[in-house]
Amino acid sequence: MDSLLLASFAEAAVRLGVPLALAALGETLSERTGVINIGLEGSIIAGALGGALGALAWGSAGPGIVAGAAAGLFVALIFAVFAIALNTDQIITGTAITLGGLGFTGVIYQAQFGTTGTALSLPTLEALPIPGLSAIPIVGPAFFAQAPTAYLAYALAPALWWLLYRTEWGLELRAAGEEPDAAAAAGVRVRTLRFITTLFAGALAGIAGAHLALAHTGTFSEGMSAGRGFIAIAVVVLGRWNPPLVLVAALFFGAASALQFFLQTLGWQIGYQLFLALPYVLTLAALAGWLGRARAPAALAQSWPRLHD
Amino acid sequence: MNRLLGLISAPIALIFTLVVAAGALTLGGYDPGAAFGALVEGALGSPRALASVTLVRMVPLLLTGLAVALAFRAGLWNIGAEGQLYAGAAMAVWLGLNAGALPSWVALPGVLAGAALGGALWALIPALLRLRLGVGEVITTLLMNFVALNLAGWLVHGPLQESRGVFPQTDPIVEAARLPLLVSGTRLHGGLLLGLALAAVLFVVLRYSAIGFATRAVGASPQAAASAGRIASGRILLGVFLVSGAMAGLAGGVEITGVTFALYENLSPGHGYTAIAVALLAGLHPLAVVVTSFVFAVLEAGASAMQRSAGVPAAWVNGVQALVILSVLAVDQVLRRAWLGRRGEADG
Amino acid sequence: MAEPFAVELDGIAKRFGRVQALRQATLRVRHGEVHAVLGENGAGKTTLLSILSGLITPDQGRLSVQGRETRLASPRDAWSVGVGMVHQHFALIPRLSVLENLMLGRRSRAGGWGLDRDATRQAAKQLADETGLAVPLDTPVEELGVGERQRVEIVRVLLRDPQILVLDEPTAVLAPAEVSQLFGLLRRFADEGRAVVMVAHKLDEVLAVGDRFTVLRRGETVLEGAARSDVDASTLAQAMLGGAGIALPASGRGTSRSEMTEPVATLSGVTVAPERGSAGLDQVTLQIRRGEVVGVAGVEGNGQHELALILAGRRSADRGEVQAPQVCGYIAEDRATLGLISEFSITENLALRLREMPQFRRGPWLRWNRLRARARQALQEFSIRAPGPRTPVSALSGGNQQRVVVARELHGDPPLIVAENPTRGLDVAAAGFVLSALRERAEAGAGVVLFSTDLDEVLTHADRVVVLVRGRLSEVPPEECTRDGVGRRMLAEGDA
Numbered sequence A: 001m002d003s004l005l006l007a008s009f010a011e012a013a014v015r016l017g018v019p020l021a022l023a024a025l026g027e028t029l030s031e032r033t034g035v036i037n038i039g040l041e042g043s044i045i046a047g048a049l050g051g052a053l054g055a056l057a058w059g060s061a062g063p064g065i066v067a068g069a070a071a072g073l074f075v076a077l078i079f080a081v082f083a084i085a086l087n088t089d090q091i092i093t094g095t096a097i098t099l100g101g102l103g104f105t106g107v108i109y110q111a112q113f114g115t116t117g118t119a120l121s122l123p124t125l126e127a128l129p130i131p132g133l134s135a136i137p138i139v140g141p142a143f144f145a146q147a148p149t150a151y152l153a154y155a156l157a158p159a160l161w162w163l164l165y166r167t168e169w170g171l172e173l174r175a176a177g178e179e180p181d182a183a184a185a186a187g188v189r190v191r192t193l194r195f196i197t198t199l200f201a202g203a204l205a206g207i208a209g210a211h212l213a214l215a216h217t218g219t220f221s222e223g224m225s226a227g228r229g230f231i232a233i234a235v236v237v238l239g240r241w242n243p244p245l246v247l248v249a250a251l252f253f254g255a256a257s258a259l260q261f262f263l264q265t266l267g268w269q270i271g272y273q274l275f276l277a278l279p280y281v282l283t284l285a286a287l288a289g290w291l292g293r294a295r296a297p298a299a300l301a302q303s304w305p306r307l308h309d
Numbered sequence B: 001m002n003r004l005l006g007l008i009s010a011p012i013a014l015i016f017t018l019v020v021a022a023g024a025l026t027l028g029g030y031d032p033g034a035a036f037g038a039l040v041e042g043a044l045g046s047p048r049a050l051a052s053v054t055l056v057r058m059v060p061l062l063l064t065g066l067a068v069a070l071a072f073r074a075g076l077w078n079i080g081a082e083g084q085l086y087a088g089a090a091m092a093v094w095l096g097l098n099a100g101a102l103p104s105w106v107a108l109p110g111v112l113a114g115a116a117l118g119g120a121l122w123a124l125i126p127a128l129l130r131l132r133l134g135v136g137e138v139i140t141t142l143l144m145n146f147v148a149l150n151l152a153g154w155l156v157h158g159p160l161q162e163s164r165g166v167f168p169q170t171d172p173i174v175e176a177a178r179l180p181l182l183v184s185g186t187r188l189h190g191g192l193l194l195g196l197a198l199a200a201v202l203f204v205v206l207r208y209s210a211i212g213f214a215t216r217a218v219g220a221s222p223q224a225a226a227s228a229g230r231i232a233s234g235r236i237l238l239g240v241f242l243v244s245g246a247m248a249g250l251a252g253g254v255e256i257t258g259v260t261f262a263l264y265e266n267l268s269p270g271h272g273y274t275a276i277a278v279a280l281l282a283g284l285h286p287l288a289v290v291v292t293s294f295v296f297a298v299l300e301a302g303a304s305a306m307q308r309s310a311g312v313p314a315a316w317v318n319g320v321q322a323l324v325i326l327s328v329l330a331v332d333q334v335l336r337r338a339w340l341g342r343r344g345e346a347d348g
Numbered sequence C: 001m002a003e004p005f006a007v008e009l010d011g012i013a014k015r016f017g018r019v020q021a022l023r024q025a026t027l028r029v030r031h032g033e034v035h036a037v038l039g040e041n042g043a044g045k046t047t048l049l050s051i052l053s054g055l056i057t058p059d060q061g062r063l064s065v066q067g068r069e070t071r072l073a074s075p076r077d078a079w080s081v082g083v084g085m086v087h088q089h090f091a092l093i094p095r096l097s098v099l100e101n102l103m104l105g106r107r108s109r110a111g112g113w114g115l116d117r118d119a120t121r122q123a124a125k126q127l128a129d130e131t132g133l134a135v136p137l138d139t140p141v142e143e144l145g146v147g148e149r150q151r152v153e154i155v156r157v158l159l160r161d162p163q164i165l166v167l168d169e170p171t172a173v174l175a176p177a178e179v180s181q182l183f184g185l186l187r188r189f190a191d192e193g194r195a196v197v198m199v200a201h202k203l204d205e206v207l208a209v210g211d212r213f214t215v216l217r218r219g220e221t222v223l224e225g226a227a228r229s230d231v232d233a234s235t236l237a238q239a240m241l242g243g244a245g246i247a248l249p250a251s252g253r254g255t256s257r258s259e260m261t262e263p264v265a266t267l268s269g270v271t272v273a274p275e276r277g278s279a280g281l282d283q284v285t286l287q288i289r290r291g292e293v294v295g296v297a298g299v300e301g302n303g304q305h306e307l308a309l310i311l312a313g314r315r316s317a318d319r320g321e322v323q324a325p326q327v328c329g330y331i332a333e334d335r336a337t338l339g340l341i342s343e344f345s346i347t348e349n350l351a352l353r354l355r356e357m358p359q360f361r362r363g364p365w366l367r368w369n370r371l372r373a374r375a376r377q378a379l380q381e382f383s384i385r386a387p388g389p390r391t392p393v394s395a396l397s398g399g400n401q402q403r404v405v406v407a408r409e410l411h412g413d414p415p416l417i418v419a420e421n422p423t424r425g426l427d428v429a430a431a432g433f434v435l436s437a438l439r440e441r442a443e444a445g446a447g448v449v450l451f452s453t454d455l456d457e458v459l460t461h462a463d464r465v466v467v468l469v470r471g472r473l474s475e476v477p478p479e480e481c482t483r484d485g486v487g488r489r490m491l492a493e494g495d496a
Helices: A003-032 A040-058 A061-085 A090-113 A139-144 A148-166 A168-178 A180-185 A190-217 A228-238 A243-265 A272-288 B003-027 B032-044 B047-073 B081-097 B104-133 B137-157 B191-208 B210-220 B222-227 B233-260 B271-281 B286-310 B316-343 C045-052 C075-080 C098-103 C117-131 C146-159 C176-191 C203-209 C233-241 C304-311 C335-339 C346-354 C368-381 C398-410 C428-443 C455-461 C483-491
Strands: C007-016 C019-029 C034-038 C060-065 C083-086 C164-168 C195-200 C212-217 C220-227 C263-272 C281-289 C293-297 C319-323 C328-331 C416-420 C447-452 C464-469 C472-475
Touching (some): A003 A040, A003 A168, A003 A228, A040 A061, A040 A228, A061 A190, A148 A168, A148 A190, A168 C098, A228 A243, A228 A272, A243 A272, A272 B104, A272 B137, B003 B032, B032 B047, B032 B286, B047 B081, B047 B210, B047 B271, B047 B286, B104 B137, B191 B286, B210 C346, B222 C335, B233 B271, C007 C045, C019 C045, C019 C195, C034 C045, C034 C176, C034 C233, C098 C117, C117 C176, C146 C164, C176 C195, C176 C203, C195 C203, C212 C233, C220 C233, C233 C483, C281 C304, C304 C447, C346 C368, C416 C428, C428 C455
Parallel strands (some): C164 C195, C281 C472, C293 C447, C416 C447
Antiparallel strands (some): C007 C019, C263 C281
16 A cells, blocks of 8 residues: 555544544543543533634634633533433433433524534644654654644543552542442542543543644534544443553544545545444444454442442 | 332323422413413314324324333343334335235235335344444444434435435325225324224233243343243344334334324434333323323424414423433332332342 | 540431431440440441431431540541541442552542552551551452452541541451451450441350440430440340230141141252342242241341342242242332332322232233222222322332332232331321231131241241341241241241
């Protein structure tokens, strides 16, 4: 294959994988404490809108990213209040948050910018090549000439791994997601941990959304998150709730997406959707135990403390 | 979920939602009265609107709502109605394109049965993963949605693409495989009757039949069902999974045979997910699903009218749906705590 | 005494819904002693300990630790005043390794950010050297057997250096050698000037290691802080079981009648592997005949539940032969979770069992009219106080709920009836009703198996008494069917 094509494919794969990685890494942490946030999609779209508004208000992309994080965190806060503090069912609450996120962002967008249909033009988050590393053939431009949010993702993967496996907080997190009763008996503050990690995941998802708006497309459009919140949940599973593997899984999904465009360029008119479906099939296989055991945290999606009828 | 609480909390939640929604609209500078007026007008204002827009919109919500309600009633979190719908639609299209010269009374039931089968098969994989390997169905049904979406995309770009080869959609299915219109001159098709009939059947089966009772028992307490009732929850759950998938698949088939006559991407604007709100608001009760699917159809059908007349963005409807779910959940929790507070926790 | 108590619980009351778990519980533990808390199931021991370890808060009463009155709102609070509890159903995380479980809750020097594996490893090794409690540090807990898990749990607590060690039934799953090891440890711990509070059942063990004893019965302290020199097995048993130690012969029906009737259920060599919280069954051979009431006595956790499930056809044995009738009435112990579906009506709860019977079915349909009629009948027959057959059972009192269960399980005159602690949580009238209903069925020719941890109940209502200890079943000869005789078998490490 033409090395130029390979290089640009690699670059696209990484670029498409970054927002997934950010959302999935945050979600990994919250799922480790036993919270599955299907409302992540809501955080992403909120982050996209927040990023757009923030960038326009301050005139540059950087503040946009921060605004996006705040928006994503806010949406996650609503989820957390219901699903953790009020102990409502996590699945249903998450579905509501996603619906609400899509709905309200659409409303706010149209209220601010009308329904004319012309696309917003936003200040972009420029790529930031790392000197030296970005010069490595193929790999360099793909991994090290990305927007700074990509580097955040690279840094988070080992950092979160270290947090989970090498610190007491991480031990408590893992304990809370496996056996919250036992963890609580050992003095772990289960609900507080769940709350914090969920907010953290929301903030990261918000950054992912802001990245979409400011680094990827340069504009905002309703529903532009395009299901990435749900995909992030699949990424977490494929990555076996282990941050470095989650990063790899996210890039894998990004590659599958990028493949779509490249097969089209190569003249493959059909069939590329099958490649799009492949990551999901592999995730299912992982759950079924065919690619080694992917075991979810035992208390995932369980409300805690349990209310007895 | 306690059934009694479910029936009480819905009206309370609905009122709460309306209040919050009205408040938010006012804050946003819109006139809530005008907005709701435009919405209702757009959805119900004229017979044409009612027949060709609202009721047509109601059918897939009704069918997927029933599918989700049944699953949730048995304690099964089927989030995959969307994918099952597409699987059913794909099956329906394929059969509908190859029906040849079959007469209508063979072709149409055949196509719809095929759609149900498609949906059931789509639910089979998550069902087996849950029942044989203990894998939670939430994530698996969600994943199957994406696979279905992508497969549908492949089909309409590839093997099933229209003969012209221009758009990513299939050829229209044969006339014989199409649902008859209920009211000529409108788009209202027989699928509505099918949906209503299914709602009635589901209600009767759940309430009066032995297997319906067993299903309810498993959903309420699998342990008591096994211990006191000697009910094998595995077989019940498998059955529920398949029937739920079949109904969602049927929703897809009905859309194909009644509305679009062809498959294309974005056939469903998320009916499978809206169905969760529909089912929940109905307290998982089949007959109530008829009402709530109508309510949501009004919301969705009136959305564009609301945008045109009152300037409120159509996306607002999603927000209201979200508020509905959250209100139901919150009211439910509050009522549950009050109820338990009087009775105390289980024996320690 | 000038020196403050290590632990003082005074006038503790705690209610769960309708059940008054503790009403006037008192416990006073001194430094340097091993204090044993005794009582039957339902006496309130675990509740008292849960209060002491911060898991729940009392409705009334005072709690003082080291002389200072405190309120423990969480396990964290308990640890902060030096109280560490070893739970009966261990507070371990199965998927984590032993080492990780040991580290949980310990604050290392670096606070939350550090994770001192080496320090913990060292500490564990040191503890192992001192006490002989060695645990495989790098194995996931889920791969360990029950005895090993308990050792991990004990080590976990000890590593956090508690001043007051609280143990809930620590010897339930230990082999005799492990038990003496544990007791040596407890002795040393107390000798260092700390305190040990231990809940236990087995009198021989408790007498071997305890310095002072407190006995709870029906939520109240009936014997407080008695010294070792003042008690023996007999006095403790009497305190636990209530009443004077008069020998109460089994009701005079004897075994003559049952010898002449046919067997209803037969078990030979039935074995069930032990699992969490239960000893399983070990080569159980038992025959239930028509017309007799067989009482199964024994402390909870010795295999009763497994035996009941096998007799009632709800589970199969790992080994051995089981012959039991297909149609059987089963009154499960856990009424709330297993016996009834609380949101269902009385009729629907009856339908759980009646649905299979031909007179209540028409093909795939249930005949709800008949079921409702039957329910109305049952309301009368069994004196169930309820507005009507459509009432959800959650609205009924415990006694009435149990009447619904009895009505359901006794319907159709099943040849075998299995009842697990059927009078638990019931008032005297309801309890009496249930027991006489069972007796009535037996007189009509059914075989009844009555599992009960209440010795009085077994002795009064059974024709024959068998005892389950650690999964092994032994028949009690008629002359030993006294409170003393059976009680000792129940509470001690008996031989088959």
